[in-house]
Amino acid sequence: MADTEGAEEAQFHYRGNRLGMPEHGPGSVPGIGRRLAGLMLDWLLCVLVISAFTGGSGGDAAETPFASSAALLLFGVYTALMLSVFGTTLGKRIVGVEVAATGERPLPWPVAMVVRTFLLCLVIPAVVYDPDHRGLHDRAAGTVSRRI
Template sequence: MVDRKDIGSWLTGPDTSGISKYPGERLGLPESGPGSIARAGRRLIAIIIDWGIALLISNFAFAGDSWATLGIFAAEQILLVGTLGYSIGHRVAGIHVVRLGGGAPGPLAGLVRALLLCLVVPAVIFDPDHRGLHDKAMNTVLVRM
């Protein structure tokens, strides 16, 4: 016979034992300050700045061609994130990309992250730690400086 223990109770609510208190806790990152997960506001500022730079260059060099803008944006992401760990927008927003466990992302991570970021969808699908598919693919995380 089935009893209450077998089916549980909606009164107790969902099991929250596996949910972290803040983004990055499961990754061993601090809740706030340097090294904590970059929140949506900083990310949005960074991408607006990076896209604006690409748009300006595209307008002057390629008469505003949308594919040229996307290519310039991708090139900036590949070169700067792959070598320095941050783009111009990231730097202004005070965030940078690191591998989980520390260290620079490297050229391959810059390339893969940029390509997936240009597809948009992988960047807007993210986990509770605010890591998009482009970060999960390369085992990177965007943190505050």
């Protein structure tokens, strides 16, 4: 087993090389900071939309007890829909990131985006990632984030 781990580590040179992606520039795997910035922009957009509909300020959860659940639901629907149709969301687009299939899972694209988004909303699968910076949500869906 140690030989297998050594061979796998020997193949790793930079994030994405084992997936045939370039080290830098368009098509390369973005860093965690860029991906997190896109996620935060998308979350902020969803919170602002929910706040506009509920009349809340967006900062006080006591004002609208269901606002955070509604924001999470909106975030999930928005993310799955945008990724299914465009391969990116507004926040991801602003920071220059898109989601692409790796071909390792035989899931249809919309199903993969729903699986990926559901696991992303659970948070833990997204913060556990491999040397290629693919979270468990990406691995389960057979996807990878890449720079535009």
